[in-house]
Amino acid sequence: MAQNPAYNSALSGNPQSATARTYPNGNPALGYNPPGARHTDSAVPLHRKTAVVHDYACDGPAPGNLAFRWTYGSNVAARNRDPRVQVVQYNEDTFVLRQNVCVHWEAPFTYLLFGNAGALLIDTGATANAQAYPLRETVDAILARWCQARGRKSVPLTVALTSGEDAAQNQGLVQFAGRPDTTIVPKPLALMKRFYGLDASWPSGSGRIDLGGRVIGVIPTPGTHRDGVSFHDPYCDFLFTGDLLFPGKINIGNDRDFVASLERLRDFVRQQPVKWLLGGHVEMMFVPGKYYPRFATYKPYERVLEMTPDLIDEALAHAREIQGKDMMLIRPDFVLFNGVSPDQKTKVWPEGVPDINPPRPF
């Protein structure tokens, strides 16, 4: 009797064992696809007769994935070769786009939401030049692909801004001028109010953008900008807060409005489920309370984009604390600047927050 019988995976009940197969990683002589397989763009069946209608009503937030790490520029900005627009698909109907840090240091986030009757682009990035920042081209490509997957010829697009005056978010708007089947929410404050039906009720009222089964709420949130608005997506339970509340250096334009807007958001969050707040930028680092300076084109240790709704309460408490004072205030997830230079520095460190020196790349 053999002392060391060779291991036979088939006899051991493991016919799929990699080591026992002739070609454990597949026979390279064969083609990539088995006979009869066809290349498809999506898992959705081909040649559907009618357009897919999605039911956006769901219990709890719609699932999805957000990137853990975004493209973050490079040490030598001129040598950066990352995509100019980074596209992350959160789920089939929700996209997050980020501008490359080396195209513009503000590196704003732009959101694209789909409903049964339309698409909504929230914000448009910091660069008008379509060669440097091909936002329109990217959005068109996403729309075309989405339409193909849903069996549609086209989908109307609405372009809205979290602030019409913010040069870090309104520059890409010109790329959409003259685009067919497109509604652009006007930039001037008065026209924007009229568009959302907020003429009489600004800033306490609310507006809506109906995408067909997915109704985006519009909440006036002036404070960092006089024409600031936030958008609420009841499908993913997101609140898009733009420049009002984001993990970065929040430059308060008017502290009274800022506090009032945070109170409005806090009340909103009490009534509606909100999973995350998604802001317009990331400027904080992974370590609490540390942030990248303005104009930084290399930000390898960024904090994640998403904020939990309890940060509204924290922001509100500290916004009240600095109301009427010209000062800056550091918190673990954001920094408030009220009435001071955006480059203001302080030696005051928040109590109880570990003071960690982040790695400093040359």
Add this chain to the structure above:
Amino acid sequence: MDRRTFLSRNAAVAAVPLTGLSLAALSDTAAAAARPAPIDFTSDLPAAGSFPKRWICGSPSCMDNTDPPVQVHWYNPHAAILRQNKAYSYEAPFAPLYFGNDRVLLLDEGFVQLRNDWDLRGVVDQCIDDWCRRNGRDPASLELLVAFSHLHADHYAATNQFADRPNTRYMGLTHEEMVGFWGMTRFPEERVTLDLGGREILIWGSPGHVVSEFTYYDSYTQILYTGDMFYRGRCYISFWQPWFDSMKRLIDFCDTHPVAHVMGCHVEISKDGQDYPYGLTYQPDEAPVEMTVQQLREAYAHAQKITEPGIYFTGTVFLCNQTRGTTTIDRNPYRYD
């Protein structure tokens, strides 16, 4: 006695075999024959030269920048000025390169460390090769001195690129080594003379921005190079009294010596006096780097009235008296009532 005579004298005394001696003598005479007459750096002063109308100053989108990482501008045939592209670093410092008959002096460097990122050493070597070709010299015969105005990374970080360069000396990275490099015993008052081979560079201390900073005056172009202690932008003054004394020394120098241009190491201000905030990577309307002696005197006159920490505009530069850690000039543009 220089190295060459030292070696040949030993060889003569030891009476080495004839072939070796005659070979050495032959090569000596060959070198002497090939060597052109030394360039005269002492007449027709100041040597004429020009600054460019516009420097390379970044681009709105950094990753679309197609300019070279460093702009080489020949101020005149014997002085080059290097300036880093803003899209390669927001610091974008200037770096003069002065040529003499025996030595080349590189003052300051770009804000770069690795030759992979961009190759400052290659650019400097190319400049030296060009100059040698124009003047019939052998690049290997020139000694390169890599010096810097002060110990901030945008001025010294590229030093390691020169570490293995033959016939090169560079400053150490401590105050003592820097002072020792120029052979100074009484910093900052003592003024020493560096001879590049017929071309004299006057060097003395200018503390104030940092403790250990130097001013370099080139007697040929008569450019007064003031580093970060006085430049067209935000002069971050860490130590007021030493800085004020350094200004006094500059003024005294200008009273007794002809100065064609005062030149700092950065430009952070636009033609119409607008401040370009710290870290900006695109400066389309930036002011020229060179300043006049009159502007230096105005700044000194202005400084005499300053008693408090704060930011003061002299008409040419911002004097940021002990404000570096607290604030800048910029404001939030979206403030409203």
